[in-house]
Amino acid sequence: MRNGNAERLAARIETMRADLVALTQDLIRIPTLNPPGENYRDICDYLDRRLTASGFATQLLRAEGTPGDSTRYPRWNIVARREGRMPGQCVHFNSHTDVVETGKGWTVDPFGGVVKDGRVYGRGACDMKGGLAASIIAAEAFIAENPDFAGAIEISGTADEETGGYGGVAWLAEKGYFSPERVQHVIIPEPLNKDRVCLGHRGVWWAEIETKGRIAHGSMPFLGDCAVRHMGAVMRAMEDDLFPKLAAKSTSMPVVPDGARNSTMNINSLHGGQAEPEADYTGFPSACVPDSARMVVDRRYLIEENAEEVRGEIVDLLEGLKAGRKDFDYALKELWQVSPTMTERDAPVVVAVADAIETVLKRPPVYVVSPGTYDQKHIDRIGKLKNCIAYGPGILDLAHQPDEYVGIDDMVESATIMAVALGDLLAGGAASAKVGK
Ligand SMILES: [Zn+2]
Numbered sequence: 001m002r003n004g005n006a007e008r009l010a011a012r013i014e015t016m017r018a019d020l021v022a023l024t025q026d027l028i029r030i031p032t033l034n035p036p037g038e039n040y041r042d043i044c045d046y047l048d049r050r051l052t053a054s055g056f057a058t059q060l061l062r063a064e065g066t067p068g069d070s071t072r073y074p075r076w077n078i079v080a081r082r083e084g085r086m087p088g089q090c091v092h093f094n095s096h097t098d099v100v101e102t103g104k105g106w107t108v109d110p111f112g113g114v115v116k117d118g119r120v121y122g123r124g125a126c127d128m129k130g131g132l133a134a135s136i137i138a139a140e141a142f143i144a145e146n147p148d149f150a151g152a153i154e155i156s157g158t159a160d161e162e163t164g165g166y167g168g169v170a171w172l173a174e175k176g177y178f179s180p181e182r183v184q185h186v187i188i189p190e191p192l193n194k195d196r197v198c199l200g201h202r203g204v205w206w207a208e209i210e211t212k213g214r215i216a217h218g219s220m221p222f223l224g225d226c227a228v229r230h231m232g233a234v235m236r237a238m239e240d241d242l243f244p245k246l247a248a249k250s251t252s253m254p255v256v257p258d259g260a261r262n263s264t265m266n267i268n269s270l271h272g273g274q275a276e277p278e279a280d281y282t283g284f285p286s287a288c289v290p291d292s293a294r295m296v297v298d299r300r301y302l303i304e305e306n307a308e309e310v311r312g313e314i315v316d317l318l319e320g321l322k323a324g325r326k327d328f329d330y331a332l333k334e335l336w337q338v339s340p341t342m343t344e345r346d347a348p349v350v351v352a353v354a355d356a357i358e359t360v361l362k363r364p365p366v367y368v369v370s371p372g373t374y375d376q377k378h379i380d381r382i383g384k385l386k387n388c389i390a391y392g393p394g395i396l397d398l399a400h401q402p403d404e405y406v407g408i409d410d411m412v413e414s415a416t417i418m419a420v421a422l423g424d425l426l427a428g429g430a431a432s433a434k435v436g437k
Helices: 002-015 017-028 040-053 125-145 169-174 227-247 307-324 348-361 376-381 408-426 430-436
Strands: 057-062 076-083 086-096 119-121 150-158 185-188 196-201 203-212 264-272 292-301 330-338 366-370 388-390 405-407
Touching: 002 017, 002 125, 002 348, 002 408, 017 040, 017 119, 017 125, 017 408, 040 057, 040 076, 040 150, 076 169, 086 125, 086 408, 119 125, 119 408, 125 150, 125 405, 125 408, 150 169, 150 408, 169 376, 185 348, 185 376, 185 408, 196 348, 196 376, 203 227, 203 307, 227 264, 227 292, 227 307, 292 307, 307 330, 348 388, 348 408, 376 388, 405 408
Parallel strands: 086 150, 086 185, 185 388, 196 366
Antiparallel strands: 057 076, 076 150, 119 405, 196 388, 203 292, 203 330, 264 292
């Protein structure tokens, strides 16, 4: 029965292949660049027309007052819901509609939706308009094959994931759109590859470290105190002690790629002394001892760690320098923090998608955790919903790159997997399917 349904869904989606490609092209052709957050209303209107025609009740929601929201760049989101014939559980597909800047190096029009060699090219093709299109086709195919389904299907297109998700999923979660009473299962079609179930992500801790000095004439540095040299001492301590310590910490999280299976820290930026002159400034700098140097660090942490420990490591390093180095003084400002999250492997949405991968691709799924965060953080923390994964077509490494693309066969296969998993979840079958095997 279940395999029969999978075969019917696969056949139905095969007939929708051209529609899936056209839908992906249409979405790519709406340039939803973020920042600043362009054309959010246009893409919501497009999705509104499509999903209304498929029997969904839609809501267009502006996240007024969130970071970046303005009259010129309003943060529009769409939430579409299709009720089944009978009450039951709700499966929600959430995709972000924003894309990052194109950058240099493209050989095709980044907003042309070019189809070539079995791929659709464009900014956002894999991250994540291909995934959004696949989830829409999956839902439409499922409804066509199972018009009397129980429960509800939701599809959302949300703003600002690339800049933190505060005008998108975070805002919707705060308004109750991801509350466990309304939504029971969430699939985020980010490009994690068609055979992988992404359970969650590592944690994030961003901070700015400032070392302090005293200004003086550059010809007599001994009369001042050089903040950049103090920052040099911070970097030396990081190289000698902190980086080796982070590299030695490993996790039970199946993070990909392998290098992200340890704690990591990036130095995002470093500024000391005079501000960089404008590019067209032709004069010399003045002779001054810098009285301030600032560094921004991006620390990614593991589920075995917590934000207090992460902060404590940096404080210990700075306090050690303060105790041992003449005139060393610092300030530490925490900028952003996201806790790590990892959905349990026996959660219904994990089991259903894993089973669907096995049914459709005839091989077991790979369980992964993302090195960076995505909107699951808001669904977990604000929505209090733990039954959430990322699953979608596309190769993660292509995200944000020039000549980004999504494979058409990959989209077809992952749409089939989404439709099969949808059927399983709405039938309340994730657990029973396990027993039946
Ligand atoms: Zn994305």
